């Protein structure tokens with residue numbers, strides 16, 4: 111289905127402007143004084159010895175599995191009661207604190223988590239993965255056997271198709287974490303399914319793959335075989351260590367760029383067949399009703415999307431003075447490929463200016479964007495709009511509604527708006543246009 115909004119000229123224009131923008135941004139940064147520098151050289155924390163500078167610190171290995179500084183205790187995942195089933199925290203979602211993340215990697219302890227029946231604690235010695243159905247050879251693997259296959263690592267985002275779902279009804283949360291925190295991005299390591307299937311032999315009539323979890327919900331989804339052979343992976347590591355239980359330890363399915371619901375955790379079984387399975391999660395849920403009355407059933411890739419992470423309701427501009435130079439930052443992502451550019455608007459989408467993409471720009475991964483802004487103390491309607499290399503452009507609220515209707519739940523990718531007041535407070539509002 112084509113929920114994408116194509117723009118003819120955006121890629122060629124953006125390429126040229128990208129280099130211009132990058133050059134001018136660094137020039138501004140180089141000549142401007144960014145440091146607020148309100149403190150003086152007689153500040154007591156500079157002239158007096160600190161407690162930690164005059165005593166022994168903790169023993170080197172005081173914490174054999176390291177933890178963040180105790181002063182970072184507030185940087186945690188949060189569960190919204192609105193997003194769990196009648197307050198039951200087994201069928202629930204806990205969201206990443208996007209406003210506190212840097213770069214494009216989500217630390218494992220902050221990866222968003224969605225469970226339909228709680229977090230399964232799988233014993234790796236009893237783990238088995240069966241691959242069967244329309245294959246020449248049925249196979250049951252232990253974890254060690256699975257890990258003997260050649261491995262590959264990829265940085266990939268994971269986004270729940272319900273990310274931002276509540277916002278269909280208008281702004282619901284004064285919080286970036288609750289508006290968009292049902293996504294994360296990590297380096298995943300595992301084996302390509304194609305590598306295993308090349309060995310087993312896929313029968314020519316195998317068109318679909320059922321993936322089933324071993325948790326109490328036995329969550330299962332059907333994946334077209336084209337995707338399986340293209341870039342699907344079975345992964346066992348997340349940012350260099352074993353998957354966390356919350357992410358599907360010991361093994362989950364990873365479908366780069368596709369909705370996280372398909373990425374079955376605590377994986378147990380892969381079956382190949384001729385027809386889709388029409389599992390519960392692809393009939394009663396995760397389908398999208400369009401204004402014509404017909405539903406989109408097989409809706410897979412996460413659409414081109416972006417969000418400003420600084421400022422945001424949790425990170426306002428209330429301590430800025432007029433004339434301060436401040437960095438606007440955000441995240442862009444697309445399940446269709448690679449982000450090519452991100453524009454920023456200060457007036458609710460009437461005028462746009464190009465942000466600069468910083469750090470790694472990888473397919474199906476978060477891409478961080480940045481724009482240096484001279485604070486004017488004026489009210490703003492801040493927006494970001496991402497474009498990808500298939501020329502998909504992030505739609506406005508009304509453009510998206512035209513395609514998906516008013517009863518939308520899944521795959522929301524409409525442009526988000528932060529209202530910045532003249533005092534620098536940041537509110538979640540909606541500009542429909």
Ligand SMILES: Nc1nc2c(c(=O)[nH]1)N[C@H]1C(S)=C(S)[C@@H](COP(=O)(O)O)O[C@H]1N2
Nearest residue numbers: 222223224225226270323329357370371375
């Ligand atoms: N077995 C199993 N797999 C599952 C789920 C589940 O409840 N059980 N939840 C799915 C949903 S809806 C999402 S959004 C992602 C969440 O992945 P995460 O918890 O690693 O972020 O896992 C998917 N895979």
Ligand SMILES: [Mo]
Nearest residue numbers: 224270271371
């Ligand atoms: Mo989800």
